[in-house]
Every structure is written in C-alpha cells, then in structure tokens.
Amino acid sequence: MNKKMKIILPLLITVFFVAGIWLGNLLDFQDNSLYSSSSKRQKLNRLINFIDKEYVDEVNTDSIVDITVTSILENLDPHSAYIxxxxxxxxxxxxxxxxxxxxINFYTIKDTIAVIRTLEKGPGEKAGLEAGDRILYADAVPLFGNNMSNDSIIELLKGPENSKVKLKVKRFGVNDLLDFEINRGTVPLKSVDAGYMVNDTLGYIKINRFAESTYSEFxxxxxxxxxxxxxxxxxxLRNNGGGFLKQATLILDEFIADGKLLLFTKNKSGDLRKTYATEYGIYEDQNLYVFIDEKSASASEIVAGAIQDNDRGTIIGRRSFGKGLVQREMNLGDGSAVRLTVARYYTPTGRSIQRPYENGNSEAYYSRYMERYTNGELLSKDSIxxxxxxxxxxxxxxxxxxxGGIIPDVFVPRSASQDIQDIKFMYEGGVMDRFIFNLLDEDRIYYNSLSQNDFLERRLITEEVLDKFTRxxxxxxxxxxxGSSSYVLKKYLKATMARQLFGSDLAEKISNENGAFITALLNSNLGRSDLPASLKTKTSEENPATD
Structure with a gap:
C-alpha cells in the first residue's frame, strides 16, 4: 500500500458506511425506500467534494469510489463484480x-507490425491483407522503429465505423510496398470456434462462450x-466460461422437445421464472453428446444440466466449475458498471449447480476450486x-x-502426464503461435501455396521442427x-499451423484427433456407430488418447 493510500484509509471507513445508499441511487432500483432520505443520498457526494476541495494532498477521488464499490461487491458473493x-x-x-x-491479429516482430491472420469476414480480409504482411504505415504514421505500444497501434487501426485508414504494406516476394485503403467495419469476435463433420453421420461444434451473436453463429x-x-x-463446451443465458437457451431449444423445462431462476423473494423449450428445435432427433470440463461454467452448465435432466443426451468429461448465480449488469453513469447477483439458476430437476461460498470470500472459494488439481478429482470420478x-x-x-457443478455421465480423466498437460497449455495459451508464425515466415510463398489436402497429407512437423521448438x-x-510425448507435440504444432493457414475449423479437427473425449465416447458404447474406423485404430498404446 502506498503512502497516499495509508493517509486516506480512515476516510474509506466513512465511505463504506454510506456507499450502499449511494450505490442504490446509481443502480436506479425501483424500491425508493432504499434511498428515501435526501440527506442520506447526499452524504457520499458531500464527503467526496470535501476531500476534493480541502484535503491537504492531491487525491484521486475516483479511485476512492472504485475501491469502495469493489469492496462492497467482494463481500456479497464471488461473482458480483465492478467493471x-x-x-x-x-x-x-x-x-x-x-x-x-x-x-487482424498481429505481432510486433523486430519493431514491425506483422499480420498473423485476418479475421474471417473482416475488412482486412475483404481488402486482401494476408498472413505475414508487414504494416509499415497507417495514414502516413510510421508503425515501425519507434517502440510503439500495442495499445497505440490498436488506436490507430481502430476508429469509427465506415471511416477509412490508408495502409502501406510490405509483402514477401513483392518488391514494392502495397497500398490498401480499408473501410473500418464491424469485425466479428467468434464465439463458435469450429464446426465440421467427423464422418458422414457425426457432427462436431465447439462454442467458447455465449455472446450476443452465439445463436446466429451456431x-x-x-x-x-x-x-x-x-x-x-x-x-x-470445454473451457466455456458462460455468458448470456438467452443465447444458451436458444441453443438448448434446438435440441429439446417442445414444452420441456430448460431451467428456472429464483430471486430472494422466492419468485420463479421458468424457461421452456418451444416447437422450433431442428436437432431434436439427433443423438447428442456434450463435452464439458472443469472450466465449463455458468451458461455452459445450464446447457449441460438441462440436457442431462431431460435425459436428452450424454454428458462427457469432468465435473464443471459450479457457477449458478444470475448476474444483471447495471451502468453506473460514468462509463463503469456493476454485475450484481440477482437470482440463482436451477436445472429442471430442481438442483442448484452453485458451489458453496461464505460471505463473498473469493479467496477461499477459488482455493477450493484449485484443490481439484491436487485431490485426484480430475483423474478419477470416484474422487468427486x-x-x-x-x-x-x-x-x-x-x-x-x-x-456444485455438473457431474458427467461418462468421466474423462485429465492426462496424468505433466508433459502432455504442458503441451496442451502451450497450445491453448498461444505459446506455439509465435513459433509457428516464425516458421511460416521462413517460406511464406510455399506455405501459402498449399491446399488443405496438401497440408493434411504432407509431413510438415518434422523432428527438425521439434528440435527448433525445443530451442x-x-x-x-x-x-x-x-521424449515419449513428442507425437502429442507434433499434433498440436500442426493444429497451430492449420489455424494460421486455414482457420479454426481445421485446427480443431486436428487437435481432436485421437482425443480422449472422442475415445471415451467410443468406449462407452454410446457412439460406436457414429465413429469412423480410423479413430478406432489410432487409439493404441503407442499413441494413447491425449486430452
């Protein structure tokens, strides 16, 4: 804690006493009894104005308010939050x-902006930017050689919709700089990572979060x-931390028959709000398998719980996170906002998926979650x-x-191999991306000339590439x-290369090859008719499942 904060700490105690009334006023609750006294509503403003005008040192009173609001919410529950x-x-x-x-996605390489890939259907892709392009100027402002921060670069490249930005670009194999005039536009941030046919009868779709666009993307x-x-x-739904409930229920409705209960919520008054499936589901007759893991939370758990409770499909994986609290976002009038817990979720059978918490103690709450990584729960269903x-x-x-969470019907243990866990972390966390970008940069013309079939058939991740990655x-x-995990490393390096060259569909398909989740589906006898023989033969002692 710095010196100024030590000085103003006594003032914060006073702030805490009146902040609840002030917060209620800002949140615009309908119950006027929360702030019926005019004098109470004015206390915090008077205090802040007094500090601004008279305090002996300069104090950032905005930070006092931020700390106050954050502290209030932290003492309610682990998921109410200040933004x-x-x-x-x-x-x-x-x-x-x-x-x-x-x-675009970009790296700064040797003080120059390098395009990793253009985002699908974005202005950069439409204008003809390519992976490996170096952006040297934006509206005549040099983007190289001046240690410009990523935030500053982003500010130059972003702007009002339909405004123009002129770029000068260096491309491999082209002597002269290329000129691009790009209309800034709406760029989708995909929440549906991938979708493809595993074989003729089995489809696969991966959702990373439930955003406003998720249902339409789906x-x-x-x-x-x-x-x-x-x-x-x-x-x-692995690694899916949740998002908008409406988007999750729209997707649920595609799979569950008309009139079935999907979920209900209950607030502190005991009021129930029930959500039912409608008659519009397209995929109600297909067999359904839902993948979850310990990072699947909130809306993901609502989806898995509704499918499980309606006996609609099979849940495969590990126990989900355990977040069953409903947040409502409220603007505080100055560009900031709070997400306040206003109700609890319940699955159709009436179970709460929320893990226990005491008095908003976030540290203990998340510490108990982290115990899963040491108590054996991720390795054996019997430890749950x-x-x-x-x-x-x-x-x-x-x-x-x-x-606390959704317990799967078919359990898939986390790999006991630390090397495999580290490799997956490198893949999911982006550690491999920069290496693969540099590798592609060695011969962009060759790699960009590959068709998808050429890419899949050729042995591009050699022992030499593994040695380079290790160095x-x-x-x-x-x-x-x-060592013995090198076959896993090859798979994820190739998946990373596929993502940069061809997009996330192919990357996801490669990363799922010989995967423990699909193997568990096969071994459960639930999906044998859905899985191709190639998957059965790959699951061997020499190349065991890798998830």
Whole structure:
C-alpha cells in the first residue's frame, strides 16, 4: 500500500458506511425506500467534494469510489463484480461479439507490425491483407522503429465505423510496398470456434462462450457443415466460461422437445421464472453428446444440466466449475458498471449447480476450486464428493447431484502426464503461435501455396521442427525433453499451423484427433456407430488418447 493510500484509509471507513445508499441511487432500483432520505443520498457526494476541495494532498477521488464499490461487491458473493471505465469497452466488445476495426491479429516482430491472420469476414480480409504482411504505415504514421505500444497501434487501426485508414504494406516476394485503403467495419469476435463433420453421420461444434451473436453463429455454422446424413452431434463446451443465458437457451431449444423445462431462476423473494423449450428445435432427433470440463461454467452448465435432466443426451468429461448465480449488469453513469447477483439458476430437476461460498470470500472459494488439481478429482470420478441430501432423479431414473457443478455421465480423466498437460497449455495459451508464425515466415510463398489436402497429407512437423521448438522454448528459459510425448507435440504444432493457414475449423479437427473425449465416447458404447474406423485404430498404446 502506498503512502497516499495509508493517509486516506480512515476516510474509506466513512465511505463504506454510506456507499450502499449511494450505490442504490446509481443502480436506479425501483424500491425508493432504499434511498428515501435526501440527506442520506447526499452524504457520499458531500464527503467526496470535501476531500476534493480541502484535503491537504492531491487525491484521486475516483479511485476512492472504485475501491469502495469493489469492496462492497467482494463481500456479497464471488461473482458480483465492478467493471471500471477502462475495462468496460473490452468487456462489451467481448460479450457483444464484435468490434469496429480492420480485423487482424498481429505481432510486433523486430519493431514491425506483422499480420498473423485476418479475421474471417473482416475488412482486412475483404481488402486482401494476408498472413505475414508487414504494416509499415497507417495514414502516413510510421508503425515501425519507434517502440510503439500495442495499445497505440490498436488506436490507430481502430476508429469509427465506415471511416477509412490508408495502409502501406510490405509483402514477401513483392518488391514494392502495397497500398490498401480499408473501410473500418464491424469485425466479428467468434464465439463458435469450429464446426465440421467427423464422418458422414457425426457432427462436431465447439462454442467458447455465449455472446450476443452465439445463436446466429451456431445456426450459420451448422448450416455450413451439417449434412442430411448427420444423425449425431457433439456439442463441445470445454473451457466455456458462460455468458448470456438467452443465447444458451436458444441453443438448448434446438435440441429439446417442445414444452420441456430448460431451467428456472429464483430471486430472494422466492419468485420463479421458468424457461421452456418451444416447437422450433431442428436437432431434436439427433443423438447428442456434450463435452464439458472443469472450466465449463455458468451458461455452459445450464446447457449441460438441462440436457442431462431431460435425459436428452450424454454428458462427457469432468465435473464443471459450479457457477449458478444470475448476474444483471447495471451502468453506473460514468462509463463503469456493476454485475450484481440477482437470482440463482436451477436445472429442471430442481438442483442448484452453485458451489458453496461464505460471505463473498473469493479467496477461499477459488482455493477450493484449485484443490481439484491436487485431490485426484480430475483423474478419477470416484474422487468427486457428492452430498446425498442433494440427490435428484431424472424422469428416466438417472441419479444426478446438485451442490456444485455438473457431474458427467461418462468421466474423462485429465492426462496424468505433466508433459502432455504442458503441451496442451502451450497450445491453448498461444505459446506455439509465435513459433509457428516464425516458421511460416521462413517460406511464406510455399506455405501459402498449399491446399488443405496438401497440408493434411504432407509431413510438415518434422523432428527438425521439434528440435527448433525445443530451442525456441529454451530462449525463454523453458526447458523440456518431450521424449515419449513428442507425437502429442507434433499434433498440436500442426493444429497451430492449420489455424494460421486455414482457420479454426481445421485446427480443431486436428487437435481432436485421437482425443480422449472422442475415445471415451467410443468406449462407452454410446457412439460406436457414429465413429469412423480410423479413430478406432489410432487409439493404441503407442499413441494413447491425449486430452
């Protein structure tokens, strides 16, 4: 704590006493009894004005208010949260599912902006920018050689919708600089990562979060890849932290028959709000398999719980996170906002998926979650503790439990190999991306000339590439001898290359090859008719499942 904060700490105590009244006023609650006294409403403003005018040192009173609001919410529950003005735009973009810009991912390489890839259907892709292009100027402003921060670069490339930005670009194999005039536009932030046919009858779709655009993305992706022969669907919700409930229920409605209960919520007054399936579901007759893991939370758990409780499909994976609290976002009038817990979610059988918490103690709450990584729960279903008092039964007699997350029907252990866990972390966390970008940069003309079939058939990740990657990690003080796990490393390096060259559909298809989740589906006897022989033969002692 710095010196100024020590000085103003006594003032914060006073602020805490009156902040609840002030917060109620800003949130515009309908119950006027919360702030019926004019003098109470004015206390905080008077205090802040007094500090501004008279305090002996300069004090950022905005930060006092931010600290006050954050402290109040932290003492309610682990998921009520304050969103500052600085964070709000990013959060809104992420949940809205789009932003305004030119639509590229980039690295700064040797003080120059290098395009990793253009975003699908974004202005950059439409204008003809390509992976590997170096952007040297934006509206005559040089973007190289001046240690410009990523934030400053983004500010130059973003702007009002339909405004123009002129770029000068260096491209491999082209002597002269290329000129681009790009109309900034709405760039989608995809929440549906991938969709493809595993074989003639089994489809796969992966959703990374539930944003405002997720349902429309889901419909478009299913229309793009699904065939009339498809009789089974894998809905992959691994690592999906949730989002908008409405988007989750719209997708649920595609799978569950008319009139079935999807979920209900209950507020502190005991008021119930029930959501039912409608008659519009397209995929109600397909076999359904839902993948979840310990990072699947909130709306993801609502989807898995509704499918499980309605005996509609099979849940495969590991116990989900355990977040069953409903948040409502409220603007505080200065560009910041709060997300306040206003109700609890319940699955159709009546179970709560919220893990226990005491008085908003976030540290203990998340510490208990992290114990899963050491207590054996991620390696064995028998290590998952259940409470018989929270035992429920589905219409077909299956036993399910409340009290913290969705327990899958078919358990998939996390890999016990630390090397494999590290490799997956490198893939999912982006550690491989920069290395693969540099590798592609060595011969862009060759790699850009590959068709998708050429890419799949050619042995592009050689032992030499593995050695380069190991040395690359060593440059960052990460030392590995992958040994028997090298076949996993090859798979994820190729998936990373596929993502940069061809997009996420092919990357996801490669990363799922010989995967433990699909293998568990096969071994459960539930999906044998849906899986191609090639998957059966790949699952061997030499190349075991890798998820």
């Amino acid at each position: 500052s003005r600085q964070e709000f735009d990013y959060v809104q973009d992420n949940m809205r599912g789009d932003f305004v810009g030119i639509g 419909k478009a992706k299913m229309k793009q890849f699904a065939t009339p022969k498809m009789k089974s669907i894998i809905l992959d 503790t259940t409470d018989d008092s929270l035992r429920y039964k589905t219409p077909e007699g299956k036993i399910v439990y409340g009290g 690359y990690l060593g440059d960052y003080n990460m030392y590995y001898n992958f």
